[in-house]
Amino acid sequence: MNILQPKVFFYLFCLVQLELYAQPKIERWARFEAEWTYASGGNLFREVQLSARFVGPDTTFTVAGFYDGNNHFKVRCMPTQTGTWTYTTSSNKKELNNKKGSFECVNATGNNRGPVKVSDVHHFKYSDGTRYYPLGTTAYAWTHMGQGLQEQTLRSLQNSGFNKIRMCVFPKNYELVKEEPELYPFAVREVKKDEKGNVLNVWDFTQFNPAFFQHLEKRIDDLNRLGIEADLILFHPYDKGRWGFDAMPHEVNVQYIKYLTARLASFRNVWWSLANEWDYVKSKTVADWDALTQAVVESDPYRHLCSIHGSTATYYDYWKPAFTHASIQDDAPVRHSGGVSTLRNVYHKPIILDEVGYEGNLKSRWGRYSPEEMTHLAWVGVMAGTYVTHGESYMFKDASDTIFWAKGGPFKGTSWKRFAFLRKILEEAPSPLSMSDVSRDYRTSSAGEGYYFVYFGNEVNDSWVFNLPAKNGEGPKLTAGRRFKIDIIDTWDMTVQAVPTVFETGPETDYRLFDKDLKKVRLPLRPYMALRIKEIK
Template sequence: MKKSFLLGISFLFILSFGLMAQEQVERWNRVELSYQTAFKGNGHQDVAFKAIFVHADTTLTISGFYDGNQTFKLRFMPTRLGIWKYTTQSNVPGLAKKTGTMECIAPSHENHGMVRTNSSVHFTYADGKTYYPFGTTAYAWNHMGAELQQLTLKSLQKSRFNKIRMCVFPKNYDLVKEEPILYPFVLQETKRDAQGNEVKVWDYNQFNPAFFHQLEKQIDALQSLGIEADLILFHPYDKGRWGFDAMPREVNIRYIQYLLARISSFRNVWWSMANEWDYVKSKTIADWDELTRTVVNADPYRHLCSIHGATATYYDYWKPEFSHVSIQDESPVQSPNSAAMLRNVYHKPVVLDEVGYEGNLKSRWGRYSPETMTHLIWNGVIGGTYVTHGESFMFKDHRDTIFWAKGGRFIGESWKRVGFLRQLLEEGPGPLNLSDVSRDNITSSGGKGNYLVYFGKQIQEYWMFNLPINNGAFGKLTAGTRFRVDIIDTYGMTIQTLPEIFETGKENDYRFFDKDFKKIRLPEKPYLALRIREIR
């Protein structure tokens, strides 16, 4: 039996009295136990293999998986500090009654654990650090060649994105036609249909470990960059080319269970049940409900889980299996109020994972200007939600490296502005919420005495200093409060601190103006914001 302790794991050797070494692993890091043994039948279906991990106050059941070459593996992510003991169970003698212990130690500075919602409308890491999802989209980057995959990772490293939407299965679409090198199942045969087209026939009883090795390698690479992998488990962009969008029910369930046995111990994964679920004609809502329950039941750590539909197609996101809302709809980010209303309906974090893309495509969803893409993201954030970026530039034909589909280099401009916005939020006291919801559609706050005012497309010469008396959960503003103001050019990415000090006067119809009714001279351009911070 071989044990590998991955990602920053150390060992403590106890030398006295002949005791064995006590293995140590950081909290939320991954432990892999590997066993080689002879068995009869199909290692993917005929072998039952799991382990019970026991802590003083927690017990987790971890499913094992067959990795080919008579090798079975278990992967475990400790969630509690202290000693963990494990015992394996199997119908194969060579895998049963294996025991061991490990000590979970405090995580390193960069290790914040999984992202969670904690019954909030925002996200945090497991250690309590606020997580602001500033994601991008590269659906099939993991199915491109090694050179393009490395280029994608280098581009992500230069950006400030901390989430990426990506597909497990390969994609067959007008703008991405490349044949993948690896497939999730073993190829049984290749034949021709009546029209002479090549048809691949899969052995759905045999997973291809090499396919999953590649996926795991890239998830780990993303983790090293601080990026969450929002994995799309199913999608409709197959159209009979491989048949992965129309597999039998029992194959879908086995696929989910195998995938989660392999990667639920990776702390930087999210589950997206589907992209445009309503376009997958082989599945009903009842099917999606069953598959979602399968994911949740197979995940001992309860990673984030949602489902994504076509434009303005909303699933029943109130269901307890869904940790957050993932939607395709540009309407809610036409103003911060609309975004805030959507969040207040679901009482869960809202990620508008597709509002359109910066690019030059003929399709209207793929030809936003960089200013528009940036503006929609700002609207969503001011409203207390989050918006996923993407870009889709094509200069010749579908063989172009379009980041939205294949990864590669960022060609547009909005990705830089997303990084600037993320920096602003992370410098603030906390996630944003409209200060006076439904009454004020430009003023948001992340804490007492801290405001962001976003003017959007509006161009004006002056703005009279004023703030709402209400500030959500942070209490009401009072007279005599002093503030300093920064003018932010959200597209130019500049911050100008004004020398004047502003002080609230008497309350006037639920608002406070400066006691001397001071005005702020604004640059006459769109996409400006003000950062207003109390002087204490």
């Protein structure tokens, strides 16, 4: 008996050590989740308060927990630093209070570059420092369509080159989007019929429907695997009394925000868009929008990107600190680069023209842009150091068509391919673009010292005399004796052709430097041509 005791002690000691050191390993910017069960006869959404304090290397987050149905409660964390993290829960229920645990945060791998953040005032980077250029698209209600169509949407996105998608949390009731969703965000209190015999759900706004949010989470994770940011639109006006989600009481809106952020703030590819066309939501004032925006910011410990979108040429006060960037519906600024570059100077934040119009064939003027025009506006935007979102709205039969702008599905247009080409051009440049000589030269942009773009838009030219502005944005001025090579970019045919000639700048003349021998570049007689001009070191 005495001989066996040390062995038993050693065995138990090993078990204890294994339990202490076998911590879960979570990648940096991935999602850690802890779960417990608690049951009672009451409304667990209202009855239980749960939060957790996560402590990591030089970082502490306090996150809200949430009820996920079937007596399950969860807390989630997105660790931002490698090393050991510990957590302790707080709750008004003893069964959920003072729960403790830990995990090890390890280096990110593969395509995990972390959340997108603002960089260099007007641009974006992933958290690991990689440049991010938002070349995105729009599919407002794609997660509310049938499962087959949702899978088709993901297949389309996988082959598209888009790295952002604008999408609504709530379903959409619009002339071109009439499908009834399978899931709703709230529990149904009772079912009634109106005077015409239509079935109406009466919602219990005190109880969320976890299945609705679980499905949304699945689709956000699907997008993450494709490298796509989910620009979530939290409210919109396209309800018109069908469900009533556009006219909920303010306290319900706040509870919805808190529940949504508790579930989704730990998803690294989430952006918050408070509304689409906020000014058309007649039940809310500017003060309401400010309060709801503040609720989002206060509920998100990781400070994901956040903005709000208005109707055409309706601008919010984007300089408010709650907004990380401006999300704008207006095509006027991108009719030439000088217009949209002015917005940068006004807001001193990244500018995303999230709706300039859509490629399509609709009767509405906003939905009948040619693919060439859609592509052109995107190039005008990036030349000014801003960004333009793609959209596609083709209808060949009737409103039951899978119009991508509304429902997702397959792409039927052609500009989407050109957005992927533009993204590749941008990612090959050493830095984001900005106008070289803002308000004076609407054609020339810089991507760092010795790296320029010239975009001719819809002009048709047979040649171009080499000349660049002396100014180079915020960089050092161009001087004489610098040698350059040029690529001709066909933005529509998506080709790049090297020019064999070497060009050299002569002396400055009236703020510009021409080739010292006035050499020219022979151009194709086609619109939408651009030049990429790189210095030879």
